[in-house]
Amino acid sequence: MGSLRATSTQAGLIGLNDEASTAEDLTERESSTQRVELCHIAELRESRAQGFDPFREGQASLFVVKKDTSLYAYRDRCPHYGTTPLPWKKNEYLDKAGDVIVCAAHGARFDITTGICISGPCLGQSLSAIALHVRRDGQLVADVHT
Numbered sequence: 657m658g659s660l661r662a663t664s665t666q667a668g669l670i671g672l673n674d675e676a677s678t679a680e681d682l683t684e685r686e687s688s689t690q691r692v693e694l695c696h697i698a699e700l701r702e703s704r705a706q707g708f709d710p711f712r713e714g715q716a717s718l719f720v721v722k723k724d725t726s727l728y729a730y731r732d733r734c735p736h737y738g739t740t741p742l743p744w745k746k747n748e749y750l751d752k753a754g755d756v757i758v759c760a761a762h763g764a765r766f767d768i769t770t771g772i773c774i775s776g777p778c779l780g781q782s783l784s785a786i787a788l789h790v791r792r793d794g795q796l797v798a799d800v801h802t
């Protein structure tokens with residue numbers, strides 16, 4: 657993956673060389689939080705998003721965006737209507753240029769790095785960020801609150 661680096665500055669944001677976790681970390685950390693494997697970081701493409709279902713809802717329940725070598729994860733729920741998923745089609749969370757997250761329902765647009773709505777019916781509201789970690793073997797894991 658090269659010499660990419662960043663540090664965690666907010667929930668949902670990691671660097672590709674973020675502090676690795678051990679297998680033991682994947683067990684329950686707190687009574688309501690678990691780390692769940694999503695994929696290997698090599699599977700994620702720049703300026704693209706990918707959905708996963710660690711919350712076991714039967715459809716994508718969170719999505720990960722790779723932008724400028726950093727990874728961001730958010731719950732797949734639009735703050736305009738609490739449980740509305742964002743994409744119009746599987747893994748289509750971003751605009752054509754890959755610059756912003758878009759909700760297909762009513763066109764809300766969200767900043768990739770913060771999850772804050774920058775235009776649309778929920779202006780100023782935010783997507784729910786999900787904390788991510790990269791293990792030494794390159795597996796991406798998410799903190800899932802159950």
Ligand code: FES
Pocket residue numbers: 734735736737740759760761762763764776777778
């Ligand atoms: S449900 Fe997302 S903009 Fe309305």
